[in-house]
Amino acid sequence: MEDLLLLVHRIPYPPNKGDKIRSWHLLKHLARRYRVHLATFVDDEDDWQYVPTVQAVCASSHFAALNPRSARVRSLGALLGNRALSLDYYRDEGLRRWVDAAMREHGIGRIVVFSSPMAQYAEPYAQARRVVDLCDVDSDKWRQYAEKKSWPASLLYRYEASRLLRYERHVAATCDASLLVSAPEADLFRRLAPESAARIGWFSNGVDTGYFAPGTFENPYAPGERAIVFCGAMDYWPNVDAVQWFAQHVLPALKDVRFYIVGARPSAEVQALAAPNVVVTGTVPDVRPYVQHAALSVAPLRIARGIQNKVLEAMAMAKAVVVTPQALEGIDAAVGRELLLAADVPQTIAAITSALAGPQEALAAIGAAARARVETAYSWEARLALLDNMIAGELAHEWIQA
DSSP, X not given: OXXXXXXXXXXXXXXXXXXXXXXXXXXXXXXXXXXXXXXXXXOSGGGGGGHHHHHTTSSEEEEEEOOHHHXXXXXXXXXXXXXXXXXXXXXXXXXXXXXXXXXXXXXXXXXXXXXXXXXXXXXXXXXXXXXXXXXXXXXXXXXXXXXXXXXTHHHHHHHHHHHHXXXXXXXXXXXXXXXXXXXXXXXXXXXXXXXXXXXXXXXXXXXXXXXXXXXXXXXXXXXXXXXXXXXXXXXXXXXXXXXXXXXXXXXXXXXXXXXXEEOSSOOXXXXXXXXXXXXEEESOSOSHHHHHTSSEEEEOOSSOOSOOHHHHHHXXXXXXXXXXXXXXXXXXXOXXXXXXXXXXXXXXHHHHHHHHHSOHHHHHHHHHHHHHHHHHHOOHHHHHXXXXXXXXXXXXGGGBOO
């Protein structure tokens, strides 16, 4: 087997959390075809328990500790160098040395990068074939943050949007291929980096339909309770913004329901939403019971990048999901038959009220159709198969999914 270096910004496990879903399946796919040498960061003390699981998949690995608070302070040094803060946030001399040693010792000729800040560790090795999975256009996410936040945060976010886009364009121009998570995301990046358009493609996320499937899960809700559930990392600002918007503007118009916010590390803003009709769970051992036994799942995101795993996972659980247009981006599903779409407060209230007032058979039919859609269109193996030719150096047109 040939050796390959994989650079990931956060330990790719457990495979049920945000971007770790994509990176974990990427790692498993590559490990079946290459001897994978993995360099990654661990930014959550709880995640050290997963190191042996990840090590078992790799030929060799390096896990660098990253303290988010210290990293944020350190990243401010990028202002003096006119660099993207994200680069300094993920800068680590020990990880750089390990990468250099692995490249020399194993004669590695292929590098896969997951997330643009990790591309800095691949830059010295222009002789290798380098494929970068950007996932999302992160610079545009920072631009959206700047529009939503007040000064001085808006000024800092606007700075990061500009400098990170400059680096993303540099990465796309110097690497052999750049991938994103959806066709709209790839189209956006082609517009922002037109000089590299011919080497920008995409492959969407898949779903582990064996894990995310209806089952015999114990009901976490009180008898007779009608729950509406949102699942996600609750220190991630787009998720925070989504639940704040829903709790403050939609929920007051809904009768006899309770809103459950399920996810790790709830921010102070999220915790402040707790009320008789709002439950903030924090970390739970398994989100599936909360999804299965909820009356509805919601994804009211107003800022979103790429494909929302939370939507696909709820669909795989055969649950009817109410989404905003932002949360639907990149997901091929029939509105009204496989999920419900609502663009603003009145539409969201109307969609949820109508769904809950209608026959349960109608919601069950939407859930069943959603499950069928995921099973046929979102298997991981089919999605990741496109990578093989790209990494091998065969840039056929079919890898740019249209």
